Amino acid sequence: MENLTLWGKKVDFMNPKCNFLQLRDDLRIPKLEELTVCLDLWKQIQVQNWCVFMYKKQGREDPQLGLFGEGGNLRVWLSESSWLSSVDLSLQTWHSVCLTWSGPRQRLHLYVNGSVVKLEEEISVPNVPLAPNGTLTLGVSHGFTNGELVPESGHKLPGYMSLFRMWDQEYSHRQLLDLRCAKGDLIRWVVSDWHMHGCKAIPDTGLKCETFPTTPSTPSTYTNASTGPITSYGPLPTFKDSFFRVRLNVNVNNPYQDSEEVIRIWLQETLGKDQMSVLNLEILTEPGACLEESQQMREGFYIWPQTEAQQTATVPCEGDPRQKATRLCCLDGVTEKATWTAPDLLLCPLIVATILDLDNVVVLPSNSMDVVEIIENLTSCHTKLSFTELVIVLGKLAEVVNMSQMTPPLGTAIINVIANIIATDSDLSLVTNEILSITDSIGNKMTFGGDQYNVAAPSLAISLFNVDPGHFQGLSFGVSSVSQDSSPEIFINQDPFDDTVAFISLPHVVGNYLPQQNGTSSRVQFHFYGTMDLFKDSEPKMKLNTYVVSASVTNATIVDLEQPIVVTLHHLEANMLNDEVQCVYWDVNKNDKLGGWESSGCTVNHTIATRTTCFCNHLTHFGVLLDVSRTMVSDVNEEILTIISYLGCGISSIFLGISLLTYVAFEKLRRDYPSKILLNLSLALLGLNLVFLVNSWLSSFNSYGLCIVVAVVQHYTLLASFTWMGLEALHMYFALVKVFNIYVPFYMLKFCVLGWGIPLIIVSLVLIVKMDAYGSILYDNSTQKQNTLDQFCWLKSDVVFYVSVVAYILFILLCNVSVFVVVLVQIRNMREGKAARKRSGLLHDLRGVASLTFLLGLTWMLAFFTWGPAKVALLYLFAILNSLQGFFVFLFHCLMKESVRKQWRIHLCCGRFRLTEHSDLSHTATVGMKFRQYQLTHAPSMKSAKSDHSNSTSSTSCSSHSDRGPGSVSG
Structure with a gap:
């Protein structure tokens, strides 16, 4: 495979035909917690921004690992964080660059030409693994478009690169000297590891490792033996350097030190003075014996004597000397050293069976970790600790902190115990300062x-x-x-x-x-x-x-x-x-x-x-x-109130829908003005309830625009509902106080303009003046996902809320209360001079009062009294009455209204319950609305030409007569 090696060769990224090098697809960088990257770098010219290498995970904006140039300096990227170095790389010379990182140790080092380079930014080194299965490019940075790798122009390396290698562990400064001409175990400098993308490897004799790892051929050599024939040994390599084999016998007194590292450093320092390097260091250890060790267990305190490898130590149980505790001194297959295994205490009874038994445990510097492990074992199975148990546990932890050298493992173990205690349902209010003192002491003493x-x-x-x-x-x-x-x-x-x-x-x-x-x-x-x-x-x-x-x-x-x-x-x-x-x-x-x-x-x-x-x-x-002095409502009460509100609004929505369908379907029911006003009020209340029911769900989408729309509609329907309640009161005032029999043109149209127009003007002004007053108060700068029911699109501005909602509703309610009182006084005056009322008449009047209370929205007045000791009770009353307002409107002004029931029986019933269109029903008034039987001529301000008798016998339900002026009242 000699022709595939890149050793002794460089890649010229300034060549226009050379695009970049990319790690082959079949070579994947695994999930790493530490690494080392080394390369040789040559800068030909000075440019502002350039890339040495870049490892990036698709879908991430910044590199997972990389080395970039900014002028003459280098910037290191790791886990999407970066550090700028103060090194200035000189031009037209080779530089050896190594990057080492350890996540668990949170160490990141950059070496240039064998020297550590300081990283200027004080950014914490991440303790997160390097993301696996990314893409690695040399000589240029890259991104992704539609899942495809795309090199980024303008950041190309202005020079050469050689000997790019990568290892899956962090090497020390001295270990890097041995890696100068060593192969990488993850990524090698060979052709088979790379896609060249138009780049060619150019031999360069100036590279220090140009002959590694090849072995040059040499002529055959022969050795003459005096006792036998000539034997050929084949070709042997020829070396320019001299090699020495060194054997050392070392006794290690400190078992906690890395013996191999200590010996390596000593050899490098000793032999390095004569320009010698250590290669192929191998340490063989004799197993020795397991040293004497004391151990505090839940079964008692045990001292294990020194024991040879593969031998078992036996001591009597502390709780029952007739039984034996054993512990094996085994030979570790990796270190080849004698090592204690876990003791076998199955035959020994527990000495520390409960937390209270910890009082009998003596804390010593030698058994501190054992005591902490016992405490962790005892507390892990408790969901609640008593005050006495808390005092004992925290007292023992304080003893451990005060008596022991605070090593990272011991400190971590104590912190885990405290975390377990905090997670229980224990009352910690009496021991807060003790817990804070322990954690502070751990931080002060930790080495x-x-x-x-x-x-x-x-x-x-x-x-x-x-x-x-x-x-x-x-x-x-x-x-x-x-x-x-x-x-x-x-x-x-x-x-x-x-x-x-x-x-x-x-x-x-x-x-x-x-x-x-x-x-x-x-x-x-x-x-x-x-x-x-x-x-x-x-x-x-x-x-x-x-x-x-x-x-x-x-x-x-x-x-x-x-x-x-x-x-x-x-x-x-x-x-x-x-x-x-x-x-x-x-x-x-x-x-x-x-x-x-x-x-x-x-x-x-x-x-x-x-x-x-x-x-x-x-x-x-x-x-x-x-x-919370103004909001003393427990979480349980808040949850119950929320459920009541949603159930009530759901019920009201159903019955408001029935009311609307009834009045829309039966034309006879909506001939008079009171019925038309009731129809508009029901429509506004239905919109208010429906938007309230879906508000939290819509706000959970965290869409700013959608939330503003929902908040605007919620605001509008609320104002429209109260506006129509006010118009209902105004019409009642015209009918029973300012009694007149004149025709008002476009009377209902004017009411509709007011009922739907005034809320529209208010909402429009808010949108124009301060649109950001609407929105979800949890959506704005929210840092944590909230429960869906906790999110609500509404008014965020206090000023807008109190002016456009509280003040407006208070004005409407004050007007409605005034009309309500005036109507009651007027009815009382109408009653004067009549015979004493029967009990049934009193019940009718009470029903009428209740009907008016819900019709005019007077139950909303409870919101202004929800403070003090009675706050919770009033909140429950407020939630029940107002969430069910739509249901009560249906009850009093639909179900209990004789004209409505008549239409239901005519059009919806069958058999003996069905009525014909001309059925002669009683002319009694609507139940609970008897006070509304009086016609306009009975107002005290008008002189009547009719007698009381004629009025009492000729008046009908206010829903069934066909008055065309404002002087009629309906529920």
């Missing part, structure tokens, strides 16, 4: 390599930074994707985005407060708590409406900052009416050292329905409280 370390568990995350006080330029911490089943995602030094639930940014002036420790780093830590149960205050008027985020500096108290700390928190419940919010911090000394919320030093900078940004002048645990 780790590098400048940053993250620990995340469900609903809990900690980020630790070792910073240089003299070069502190600010720091930010953000969290997204919070759920009970997965750990939060942490983002460092990134601006908050849509899914960010908590964000905190420290200004650069914090560096002035960092403790100076003789050139050593200072520790800054961020905490995130994705729960509200941990922070409960006795303040009844305020409720925590966000998760909690904190920042602190080890051995420093930071207060009264000149520049504020910026905290942005996402609301757990959308602030639908922009209720008052308050930025607060957790004061551990409040409420007799139990802790509570305090607001001093924190102010609200900006708030919208879904998030609040706070400015604070000190470091601690931050949250946002919602003023």
